[in-house]
Structures are given as structure tokens and as C-alpha cells.
Amino acid sequence: MNHAQMTALGRALRVLGEHGDALSADTPDAKLHEMKADLRRALELLDESVSGAAPATRCPEHPNGPVDENAHDLCLLCETRRRAARRSEFNGPDVPRSPEPTAPSRYGVRGDRPQPQQRWLPELWNGQEWQLCGTPRRDRREAELYLAAQRRGPRAAMAYRLVHEFTDYEVLRIWGTPVKVDIEPLGNL
Numbered sequence: 001m002n003h004a005q006m007t008a009l010g011r012a013l014r015v016l017g018e019h020g021d022a023l024s025a026d027t028p029d030a031k032l033h034e035m036k037a038d039l040r041r042a043l044e045l046l047d048e049s050v051s052g053a054a055p056a057t058r059c060p061e062h063p064n065g066p067v068d069e070n071a072h073d074l075c076l077l078c079e080t081r082r083r084a085a086r087r088s089e090f091n092g093p094d095v096p097r098s099p100e101p102t103a104p105s106r107y108g109v110r111g112d113r114p115q116p117q118q119r120w121l122p123e124l125w126n127g128q129e130w131q132l133c134g135t136p137r138r139d140r141r142e143a144e145l146y147l148a149a150q151r152r153g154p155r156a157a158m159a160y161r162l163v164h165e166f167t168d169y170e171v172l173r174i175w176g177t178p179v180k181v182d183i184e185p186l187g188n189l
Helices: 003-022 029-049 076-091 140-152
Strands: 119-125 130-132 160-165 169-175
Touching: 003 029, 119 140, 140 160, 140 169
Parallel strands: none
Antiparallel strands: 119 130, 119 160, 160 169
16 A cells, blocks of 8 residues: 555544434434445545465464464464364474383484584685685585586686585595686786
8 A cells, every 4th residue: 555545544534433423313314425425435545555475374374374274273283283273282392212222331322412414625726825706515415416506607717626524624626727827917026
């Protein structure tokens, strides 16, 4: 609703309010026809102002979401969430439980130890040093595909490499040959 529509609709509703204040048992028919015309005008302005569809549910979070006739707010999404919460109250959480070990291990179980993190870092040679050229990837194949796309791009670098980061860094593969480029003209003479 733009400002002009909002102003016109507010004015029409204020006129209707004044009609309501002046309404009595002995109001003449001419005045009632005038009220009827003002009411129609306000409804037309309201029809012009409304741009979206009427909400299907009474849920403020999902007004046009799927409808569940049994929910008090008619929202299927919220009702599903509430049902899951009620079910977990009675049945406990829905996580599968592992069987209890027969004897506790002094080394712990695999789930107790943190998993090692590994990433593949795509880097490019900028003429002076290796620099990161994309986000680190958790999948090596995805990182190699990213570097292949970079090499085919319109502004490809002189060389690219893929570095494996585990507990330390290990260069896995290098594409191209990195050559040290002096940034000063005439070789710093």
C-alpha cells in the first residue's frame, strides 16, 4: 500500500466512523444511502490497496503455509513441530541409542574423541607468493573441480596448487609453474 492509498483509505474510514457516531433510530433514508455510498467507496479503496493473497492460516510465521484443519492456528508446519515436541515428551528424544558397552574402556569410545578435521585449500600463484583463491573445501574432488574451473576462466593465474590441511599442510598437486615476478620496473635498477 502506497502513501496515497493509505491516506485515502484512512480518510474514508474516518468518515465511516463519523457516520457511526451520528447513527440513531430516527436517521433518515437519505443519510443511510450516503453511508452506504461511503462504505462502498471505502471497500473499493481497500480492494485496490490489498496486493497479496489472503492468509490461509492464522500463523504469523507461516501466513500462506499449508493448512491443517485440526490445528488451532490452521498451520500445518507449526502443528507438526508441536506434535513432535509432545511426542518427545512422552517417548523421549528420537535419537537412536547405541547399546551400552559391556565394560568401560580406559581409552574411551570413538564418539568421545574429536574427529580430525581435514580440508583442501585451493591456492593461486600471484607472482610473489601462494595465496588462497577460494573457500577451503571438505571434499578433494570438489576442490579440484573448482581449480579446473578457475584455470579455464578468463583471468586465470600463472599457477594453481591444492594444499591438504590435516594436522599439518601437504601440497598435493601443482598446476603450472610458479615464476617469481619482480613488481618493480626494470628489475629494481
